[in-house]
Amino acid sequence: MKKVFVLVFLISSVGYSQILDPVKWSTSLKKVSNLEYDLIIDATIKPNYHLYSLKVPKGGPLPTVFIFEDSDDYELVGAMTEDKGHTAFDPVFELKIKYFENSAKFKQRIKLKTKKALKVTGEIEFMTCNDTSCVPGYDDFEIAIQ
Template sequence: MKQTTLLLTLLIFTVFGAKAQIETPVTWSYGFKKTSKTEAVIYLKATIQSGWHVYSQTVKPGGPVKTTITFAPSKEFTKVGATVEPKPIMKFEKVFDMTVGYFENSVIFQQKVKLNKPEALVKGTIEFMTCDDSRCLPPDEVNFSVQVK
């Protein structure tokens, strides 16, 4: 009985210890600003830990996974144009054998929307890849939801 309890306790600590070691160098926050009664801008902000970077939406095929923002279809709003990002840092990365654009510290992606109602729930997903100077984490995907009022 004591061996079973000890084994179970070790297993629990191993599981929780493994979960604590999962790296998450990027956190996301979301917001909006109404620009008129029928239009708003959705803000998707990545806060990136020092030493890490997130790739641009414009990375060419053959390189790292580019940031992809997908808005869920809705009758409450319509996207206006493409999702805008600031000018990325451009650098040749040996591992991909190409010049890629990325962001450090933080980046805010912006999407203009036309509101079909006075209030709209804007939802979607962000797929992104995070790397530092020596390694890349597997691509990650987060869901977002912004209640525009």
């Protein structure tokens, strides 16, 4: 019964995804060394919404996922990291889940393989929920390195 409720809950909210836009994304760059940079992707989350972590338990909401386009100009160093966030029991999913309120910061270190200017591009897939609905989301990002 729980799985049917969650499925109906998610499907019913998909229609609202065109109207609601509970997360705004922005990017910045921090030079770590001559060849390494931290790509910083910030989420500003509307009040009463939760954005979920990079890792969520099985049976939970969709995690936040960053997909970097392949490039011969750089390589990813390690895994994407995220702020501490909050971990609490979610009554809808009946699980302890890590989420963010108001804002979240994600970082990915890269190592350049070239000295020419380049752009790091990719996609963000995510889900936000409030007390009444969940909204799946999608956005693109582009970070220029001079």
